[in-house]
Amino acid sequence: MKYITEFRNKDDVQKLAKAIGTYNGRPVQYMEVCGGHTMSIQRFGIPSMLPESIRLISGPGCPVCVTSTGFIDQAIALSRQTDTIIATYGDLIRVPGSNSSLENERGKGADIRIVLSSLAAIQMAIDNQDKKVIFLGIGFETTAPATAVAIQEAHRQSLENFYVLSAHKIMPPAMDSLLSGDINLDGFIAPGHVSAITGSKIYEPLVEKYQTPVVISGFEPLDILYSVWMLINQTQNNTPGVEIQYKRVVNEGGNTKALELMDEIFEPEDDWWRGLGVLPNSGLGIRTQYRAHDAKQWLPKNMELPKEPVGCICGDILKGLRSPSECRLFGKACHPGNPVGACMVSNEGACQAYYLYGNG
Numbered sequence: 001m002k003y004i005t006e007f008r009n010k011d012d013v014q015k016l017a018k019a020i021g022t023y024n025g026r027p028v029q030y031m032e033v034c035g036g037h038t039m040s041i042q043r044f045g046i047p048s049m050l051p052e053s054i055r056l057i058s059g060p061g062c063p064v065c066v067t068s069t070g071f072i073d074q075a076i077a078l079s080r081q082t083d084t085i086i087a088t089y090g091d092l093i094r095v096p097g098s099n100s101s102l103e104n105e106r107g108k109g110a111d112i113r114i115v116l117s118s119l120a121a122i123q124m125a126i127d128n129q130d131k132k133v134i135f136l137g138i139g140f141e142t143t144a145p146a147t148a149v150a151i152q153e154a155h156r157q158s159l160e161n162f163y164v165l166s167a168h169k170i171m172p173p174a175m176d177s178l179l180s181g182d183i184n185l186d187g188f189i190a191p192g193h194v195s196a197i198t199g200s201k202i203y204e205p206l207v208e209k210y211q212t213p214v215v216i217s218g219f220e221p222l223d224i225l226y227s228v229w230m231l232i233n234q235t236q237n238n239t240p241g242v243e244i245q246y247k248r249v250v251n252e253g254g255n256t257k258a259l260e261l262m263d264e265i266f267e268p269e270d271d272w273w274r275g276l277g278v279l280p281n282s283g284l285g286i287r288t289q290y291r292a293h294d295a296k297q298w299l300p301k302n303m304e305l306p307k308e309p310v311g312c313i314c315g316d317i318l319k320g321l322r323s324p325s326e327c328r329l330f331g332k333a334c335h336p337g338n339p340v341g342a343c344m345v346s347n348e349g350a351c352q353a354y355y356l357y358g359n360g
């Protein structure tokens with residue numbers, strides 16, 4: 001409790017906001033590329049504490065949001081196969097596919113179970129050896145190590161009925177794509193949890209290439225305000241670099257053990273991101289040595305091309321080009337009780353954050 005209070009101290013927040021308020025440089029926009037940051041920024045009303053010249057925009061940091069409709073269609077196709085159990089993290093079951101969702105399929109009798117960890121899916125495979133258990137691996141460097149552990153464990157135990165459908169992604173190619181795209185970005189509030197695994201060094205090539213400031217931030221109000229302050233200083237002094245605000249969790253080198261494990265199990269592959277399209281080497285495919293556990297072998301040969309929900313601008317929101325309130329469905333046809341698009345499903349999605357905290 002003391003920990004939370006410390007980073008939400010009202011007097012400190014006000015002091016920092018006041019200091020940021022003295023900024024009188026050119027208008028800047030900084031992007032947070034983590035859904036957790038988007039949620040905190042909206043929840044704590046951070047935009048209202050900043051001068052008009054400093055704008056925060058959300059990016060492609062919500063794992064559920066960037067997962068492609070095609071992946072959901074694949075998961076649905078697998079769930080319709082006999083003797084198959086789909087094991088998934090909770091948010092994913094409500095994400096719309098082209099014509100259905102995992103939640104709908106479950107209502108129609110498919111065996112789709114929510115798990116809290118990849119190892120729970122392993123236990124499911126042990127307990128149901130007459131069925132295929134397919135774990136849906138989504139998320140960035142934060143969740144990929146846990147999926148890698150599960151694959152390694154299945155391999156070690158020769159569990160022949162455990163598979164992973166991997167949509168894991170890594171963050172730097174998405175940031176690179178944004179910096180080379182249509183939007184003007186003056187800096188990134190870089191993800192805290194991803195960086196705890198990767199370390200801060202992974203952003204250095206981006207800073208060298210684009211001269212764009214990066215600050216790795218924590219999730220409490222003081223963390224975020226302080227990160228904005230650090231970004232402003234880099235902007236004003238024209239000293240772009242990678243800085244760690246979230247030092248209580250992140251270091252330069254990251255979690256070596258987790259990185260080695262990811263490297264052992266996964267290899268880079270091109271992957272499709274909602275909004276950003278196909279980005280080279282941005283996904284994590286399962287290496288040949290572990291292919292026996294790759295659920296891709298069970299996919300139907302001719303899947304139809306995916307269709308995006310009509311009227312949903314989630315892709316543009318993930319690129320920072322538009323805000324949730326610019327979607328004509330926002331808060332009307334689309335709300336957390338009836339999400340039309342992925343950005344309203346997840347508690348890290350920008351549309352849900354803006355809807356819940358009224359900063360659309």
Ligand code: SF4
Pocket residue numbers: 311312313314317324327328329330331334335339340341342343344345351
């Ligand atoms: S409000 Fe709903 S329909 Fe509109 S962009 Fe967000 S998720 Fe898509």
